[in-house]
Amino acid sequence: MSTPKLAFIAGDSVEAKEAEAALTQRYGVVDWQSADILVVLGGDGTILRVMHRVINDPKPIFGMHCGTVGFLMNRFDIDDLPRRLSHAKRSIIHPLLMRARDRNGREERALAFNEVSLLRQTAQAAKLGIYIDGIERLPELICDGIIMATPAGSTAYNLSAHGPILPLGAGVLALTPISAFRPRRWRGAILPHRAEVRFVISERDKRPVSATADFREIRDVRDVTVTEDSGISLTLLFDPEHHLEERILREQFQA
Known part of the structure; x- marks a missing residue:
């Protein structure tokens, strides 16, 4: 050889x-x-x-x-x-594909091998609605942010935020809140890797939110959709x- x-x-x-x-x-x-x-x-x-x-x-x-x-x-x-x-x-x-729309409605795309994270941009907590495969699962999460992590990224930022560690071949993704204020007892979710997750930001002018896929940050987003890109x-x-x-x-x- x-x-x-x-x-x-x-x-x-x-x-x-x-x-x-x-x-x-x-x-x-x-x-x-x-x-x-x-x-x-x-x-x-x-x-x-x-x-x-x-x-x-x-x-x-x-x-x-x-x-x-x-x-x-x-x-x-x-x-x-x-x-x-x-x-x-x-x-x-396989990476995650993030599709984020900014305040002007312009869509930007980015890939993440570790995680997609949504973070508050000011002193005001973020208000997020969470939809899984088109179904509203959490109408309002008040928090500092939220992380959607791959198994490879589950031991990084996700673990620091007390999210679960995911076995590589488990076929799941981690959804982990950062400093959730309401609902206070919500600790996140483990989702099938084929799930489509959509985050909708409320009170955007008062509570602006940025979205980051690994190294790529998009500020002042209105909504963010995340899926696994199995083609890569x-x-x-x-x-x-x-x-x-x-x-x-x-x-x-x-x-």
Whole structure:
């Protein structure tokens, strides 16, 4: 079997740049468009940016941790990288598609591999109505915001907001409120991954809300619709002992 062509993509940190230099000296330089596998050096933010960058030309991605957060990353080791890649376990990731209409009725679209979040823009709490597949499920949620997370993103912002951790193959999405004031006891929902979720913002002038899909923010939205985009698939590679499903399972038993 021929050795795969590897492209190394580093984050902005000094540690990541030094790792890139060492790896290219050992394994050579390949442009990412010509590579068979992309090796990303940094933290979770770096690998998310690369995932967005290669949506139209998807290639397997193997991350190595050289940053501050590395849930999606493998340990860094310069040695025997082709063997690690040949034994790596694959995880298939689908993004969320966010369609947000601003105060002028203009629709903008963005993709999210981690989560879509709606957040209040001022000191006033947000007022949101929630519709699932066209049915009103919550007429008014007063809150700081709400998160809709993928399984891969369920251990990120969603977990910090006390949302559930989702197994990768469970076929569900997490809907998690941020500091819900009313109804105070509502803790969110777990939805089928095919669900269409629509958020309608009330009292928009008094209580403006922004919508963010990973890194893309749209301000002063009037309504936001979120669905899984199953037509887009990216492959993440993990060492067998640290694959994403195992990490998600392990995270649920952390103290």
